Amino acid sequence: EPEVTQTPSHQVTQMGQEVILRCVPISNHLYFYWYRQILGQKVEFLVSFYNNEISEKSEIFDDQFSVERPDGSNFTLKIRSTKLEDSAMYFCASKGLAGVETQYFGPGTRLLVL
Amino acid sequence: GENVEQHPSTLSVQEGDSAVIKCTYSDSASNYFPWYKQELGKRPQLIIDIRSNVGEKKDQRIAVTLNKTAKHFSLHITETQPEDSAVYFCAASNQAGTALIFGKGTTLSVSS
Numbered sequence: 001e002p003e004v005t006q007t008p009s010h011q012v013t014q015m016g017q018e019v020i021l022r023c024v025p026i027s028n029h030l031y032f033y034w035y036r037q038i039l040g041q042k043v044e045f046l047v048s049f050y051n052n053e054i055s056e057k058s059e060i061f062d063d064q065f066s067v068e069r070p071d072g073s074n075f076t077l078k079i080r081s082t083k084l085e086d087s088a089m090y091f092c093a094s095k096g097l098a099g100v101e102t103q104y105f106g107p108g109t110r111l112l113v114l
Numbered sequence: 115g116e117n118v119e120q121h122p123s124t125l126s127v128q129e130g131d132s133a134v135i136k137c138t139y140s141d142s143a144s145n146y147f148p149w150y151k152q153e154l155g156k157r158p159q160l161i162i163d164i165r166s167n168v169g170e171k172k173d174q175r176i177a178v179t180l181n182k183t184a185k186h187f188s189l190h191i192t193e194t195q196p197e198d199s200a201v202y203f204c205a206a207s208n209q210a211g212t213a214l215i216f217g218k219g220t221t222l223s224v225s226s
Contacts, residue, residue, distance in 0.1 A: 033213070043150075043158060043203060045213035056213055091157060101146045101165070101207065103214060105157040 002026045004106035006092050012112045013082055021077045021109045023092030031095040032075045033103060034067065036060070036088040043091065049075065082113045116141040118206050120217025127194050129226045137204035137217050138186040144206040147180060147187045148214065152201045161202075162189070194224045 005024045013019050025032050034046040047057045049067055066078045075094075079086055092106040117140040127133050139147075145166035150158035164171045164178045164187065171178050175194075180187040191198055201221050205214040 035214075042218045043205075043214075043216040045215065048213055058213070102148070102160055102163065104160070105150075107157045 004092055004094055004104050006090075006106040006109050008109060009107065010110045010112075012114065015084055015113055016081050019079050019082055019111060021079075021090050021092075021111070023075045023077075023094075023106055024073050025075055025092065025094030026096070026104060027073070029094035029096050029104075031055075031103075032067075032069070033093040033095070034077045035091045035093060035105075037091065037108075038088045046077070079111075082111075084113050087111060087113045116144055116206055116208075116215040118204060118215050118217040120204050120220060122220060123218065124221045124223070126223045126225065129194060129196060129224055131194055133189075133191045133194050133198070133222055133224075135189045135202055135204070135220045135222070136186060137188070137206075138184075139206040139215075140185065141206070141208070142185065143208045146207050147178070148205050149176075149178060149189050150203045150205065150216075152203065152219075154200075158203060191222075194222075196224050196226050198222060199224045 007022045032049040035043050037043045045058050047061045048055045064080045068076050089108045089110050091108045093103040095103045120137045148163035149161050151161045152158045162173050162176050162178050164180050175192045177190040201219045203219045204217045207214050
């Protein structure tokens with residue numbers, strides 16, 4: 001069964017550094033999402049992406065964040081200048097057709113900002 | 115925006131007992147309600163979902179009920195097994211591929 005994949009699985013960075021988290025959604029999916037989960041807390045929506053543009057974003061997704069689909073397979077989340085509070089597990093998710101609501105999650109990237 | 119409340123935060127049951135987790139939502143436009151199971155350090159996995167045109171859905175030992183009027187939905191697990199131990203999240207969204215808004219999760223522990 002196809003799965004969403006993410007790289008790296010873990011990333012440690014210094015505060016103020018830029019990080020790029022990478023995701024490969026399921027190949028025929030059209031909708032892409034980033035969520036984050038701070039340790040021990042709920043999963044929080046960051047941004048959704050469809051037809052090469054952001055379709056929705058949360059208040060967490062400020063100017064420090066950006067997303068891109070640089071080619072036909074990858075979907076990336078960039079954090080320009082990381083803060084300590086950006087430490088979390090970041091999940092990518094993807095969804096197929098408009099009438100099918102199920103979102104499939106990747107394994108996550110654990111980001112630690114020191 | 116949508117807000118999802120989930121109770122209880124922790125639930126301990128004996129193997130073979132039933133477990134019920136309840137969620138309420140605030141946005142009457144929400145019409146899709148999935149439940150995810152997350153084992154420690156792993157991705158959330160969809161276990162069942164329900165749409166607002168249906169009141170109940172069952173898949174083997176798992177069932178979900180939805181009360182649109184009261185804006186609440188529940189997950190029922192019967193004949194619990196130790197491998198059911200995990201964190202369970204409810205979520206809500208409206209149509210057109212919008213965000214899933216999650217509850218805070220319920221840590222279910224099934225002891226044998």
